[in-house]
Amino acid sequence: MNPFSYARPDTVDEALRLGNQPGARYLGGGTNLLDLVKAGVEQPQHLVDVSRLPLAQVAALPDGGLRIGAMASNTDTANHPLVRERYPLLAQALLSGASGQLRNMATVGGNLLQRTRCHYFYDPGFPACNKRKPGSGCGAREGINRMHAILGASEQCIAVHPSDMCVALAALDAVIVARAPVGERRIPIGEFHRLPGDTPQVDTTLAPGELVVAVDLPPSPYAAHACYLKVRDRASFAFALVSVAAALEMTDSTVRSARLALGGVAHKPWRVPAAEQALAGRPLSAQSAAAAALLLLDGARPYAHNAFKVSLAQRAVVRALQVASRPQGGSS
Numbered sequence: 001m002n003p004f005s006y007a008r009p010d011t012v013d014e015a016l017r018l019g020n021q022p023g024a025r026y027l028g029g030g031t032n033l034l035d036l037v038k039a040g041v042e043q044p045q046h047l048v049d050v051s052r053l054p055l056a057q058v059a060a061l062p063d064g065g066l067r068i069g070a071m072a073s074n075t076d077t078a079n080h081p082l083v084r085e086r087y088p089l090l091a092q093a094l095l096s097g098a099s100g101q102l103r104n105m106a107t108v109g110g111n112l113l114q115r116t117r118c119h120y121f122y123d124p125g126f127p128a129c130n131k132r133k134p135g136s137g138c139g140a141r142e143g144i145n146r147m148h149a150i151l152g153a154s155e156q157c158i159a160v161h162p163s164d165m166c167v168a169l170a171a172l173d174a175v176i177v178a179r180a181p182v183g184e185r186r187i188p189i190g191e192f193h194r195l196p197g198d199t200p201q202v203d204t205t206l207a208p209g210e211l212v213v214a215v216d217l218p219p220s221p222y223a224a225h226a227c228y229l230k231v232r233d234r235a236s237f238a239f240a241l242v243s244v245a246a247a248l249e250m251t252d253s254t255v256r257s258a259r260l261a262l263g264g265v266a267h268k269p270w271r272v273p274a275a276e277q278a279l280a281g282r283p284l285s286a287q288s289a290a291a292a293a294l295l296l297l298d299g300a301r302p303y304a305h306n307a308f309k310v311s312l313a314q315r316a317v318v319r320a321l322q323v324a325s326r327p328q329g330g331s332s
């Protein structure tokens, strides 16, 4: 392991100063970054521990939305009364991720920035990985690609974003609040994570040294009809093969509006507005749910080992919508 300095600033300004040194990386709960450092995939010169910054509050916003501090743990966020009451989709997604111990350590900021679980990326002994070593090729394209993308991939990289939380945040139109030495900016979640394109080493639109300080959620009409459905290889901690965040605004049996996002299928949570619009203005039926699923999966391109994800995702969308449409929603 390479030597690195460690600092635990008390203020955001000090964190930004330290985090903008060359070779610096922010450290949240460390549940992803430290594994990557130990494996030699990441080699920071300075670790800036931001986990104790006073940014762990979850608080109502005047417009009826919610601000979640970037240092709030995944456990505290999922269990917060306002999250459970107003955004059960987010609580369900968080609780489906990792294990209790990991969720206690993991922060909201770190969850947003966690890196792909592609096994070629985690093995510096393997020569071909454009995300780890730009220009070296992509081992997964012709290799073992069961967990990989079916949508939005590129010649350079077919990895998926692994977070459950981010799939719910995408469906809920979250906004990421980021601070840099020059000031603060707000990034809609749909513009936060990137598709791989020709630069798969760049996961997000966050600039180097920028610090995520909060996630804002707009007021939501989806609390009564929400379902996060995660399909995985085993019930205890495992990343999603496919996941669906489904949320419906309903009057009696009619869908007024819908939100749908897929996880485990692309380099970012996957949304298709046409699929959501197709559900609006009519009762939810097996046919309308299947039609929305087809629109959401339009253009899917599987690889040698993951063709099953296409039909799995279609069925998961239908099931998540059916569960969400029931009174009080809830997971299956």
Ligand SMILES: Cc1cc2nc3c(=O)[nH]c(=O)nc-3n(C[C@H](O)[C@H](O)[C@H](O)COP(=O)(O)OP(=O)(O)OC[C@H]3O[C@@H](n4cnc5c(N)ncnc54)[C@H](O)[C@@H]3O)c2cc1C
Pocket: 025, 026, 027, 028, 029, 030, 031, 032, 033, 034, 050, 070, 096, 097, 098, 099, 102, 105, 106, 107, 108, 109, 110, 111, 112, 113, 114, 115, 162, 163, 164, 165, 210, 211, 212, 213, 237, 238, 239, 240
């Ligand atoms: C065994 C195992 C199983 C898991 N299963 C799941 C799962 O099923 N679903 C799931 O969603 N996740 C899963 N995870 C991943 C876990 O959710 C992430 O590791 C965790 O959310 C990362 O948060 P952290 O605070 O520990 O981040 P860290 O490891 O501290 O940091 C991760 C990245 O974020 C950056 N960072 C941290 N905070 C900030 C900030 N405020 N601003 C800017 N950059 C920042 C760091 O520099 C680093 O690049 C699993 C992890 C493990 C080890």
Ligand code: SF4
Pocket: 116, 118, 119, 120, 121, 128, 129, 130, 131, 132, 137, 138, 139, 140, 141, 156, 157, 158, 159, 200
């Ligand atoms: S899919 Fe992406 S992360 Fe995986 S080997 Fe290819 S370039 Fe690397």
